[in-house]
Amino acid sequence: MYQLFLINEAFYFVDLPGYGYAKVSKMMRKDWGTMAEEYLAKRRELVLSIQLVDSRHLPTELDKQLHEWLVFNQKKHLIVATKADKLSKNQLKKKS
Secondary structure: OOEEEEEOOOEEEEEOOOOOOOOOOHHHHHHHHHHHHHHHHHOOOOOOEEEEEEOOOOOOHHHHHHHHHHHHOOOOEEEEEEOHHHOOHHHHHHHO
């Protein structure tokens, strides 16, 4: 199931559930992955994919796979690091 958010009556932000750290069965995660891939591959109205990654950790294998898929399929995308507010000043310095 997708979560749709209408922004300023101008465009939709679509959240694809289950990506990353959802605590669900491997089968459910696989089903969600298939659903997300189909959406990203077939949605003609898709203008940009925004991949959120947790800045507290190195990119996961799933993060890398999604990025590679987006590049291979020539999908416009933006990678956004999240949770930087959870990092200490020392951790921020190391990351920059």
